[in-house]
Amino acid sequence: MNNIWRHPYFWPGVLIVVGVYFLLYNLGVLWWLRGDVFWPLVLIAIGVWLILRRARP
């Protein structure tokens, strides 16, 4: 089974994405992004993506 969680680049990729987000936030680049809206959207996006993966034949 093609399990993305076990892909060798998955968790390092998560680290990098989270690090880039907080770095840009700290540097003031993401001033336009509302944190209280952003993180629920991330949860929704992950949920939708998981559903789409399961629906795939």
Place this chain on the structure above:
Amino acid sequence: MQPRYRSFFWPAVLILAGLVALLVNVGAFPVDRLILLINLWPLILIVVGLEIIVRRGLHGTAADIAAALVVILAVVGAAGYLALNPAPTATNKLDVSAPVGALHQASLEVDAGSATIDVSGGSDLGSLLYRAHIEYPGPKPDITFDGSTGALRISQNTNFPFGISTGRFSLSVQLNQDVSWNVSENTGASRDRINLPHVKVSAIAVNTGASSEEMTLGQPNGIVPVEINGGALTVHIHRPGGTEVSARVSGGADSLTVDGHGQHGIGDLTYDSSGFSGASDGYRVSVNGGACTVTVDTATQSG
């Protein structure tokens, strides 16, 4: 047998720490810039992630070179960030104002950490609703104003997800005296002076830490609530002579003095002026804190 993996990460951290300490010790690098390093903590996540990918995707000399490049780029980027950014403890200044328009009521909300706040009435504001002068360390404060409701919010922007702030925030704001104001503050340890003897005030609410509050108020219109919540509080409230007042202090070791009548104790202390019951105008003062020293009088200001 595979060769043992040797990360460049920790050696690079040691080199960076040594370089920074060296530059600080020889006076080439202002020590107050070091606080900027806090902003760069996500670099650790990025470098660790890239190192893992490099080690899994490349082998041999190419992996060593790529891993070294990742660390070098991170160190150079961090050094450039420290060198190019202004020191976070440097004080920046900001002046803001807004037109009064057709407003008859407005509100001022101040959200800040450690702060010095001076709120006063402005007799020379003309067509302005307010005029504020702010001195702040770090990122620019957030200032929002709703022209339809008159809601003004001045918020110290820490620009850090866990709310760490550096330096002292100083705000001096003048309010239009023809407008009725609702004033609220949410601050850390602060030194506040609310000097509004000629301004219509509908309510004052202060939530703070260990703070000193000095308030000079004018003739009340209706029963005006003045609520102060905090830790160790020193509160002086001055009102016009003949103004009715009800004062309640609660918390730990308290002291309440109203017009020369002193009380000391633990728990609740209350005092109502003789004509407060049934009065249509007056101040209802409520102070809640750990250790509170509260005086209410009819002097113009305390010494």
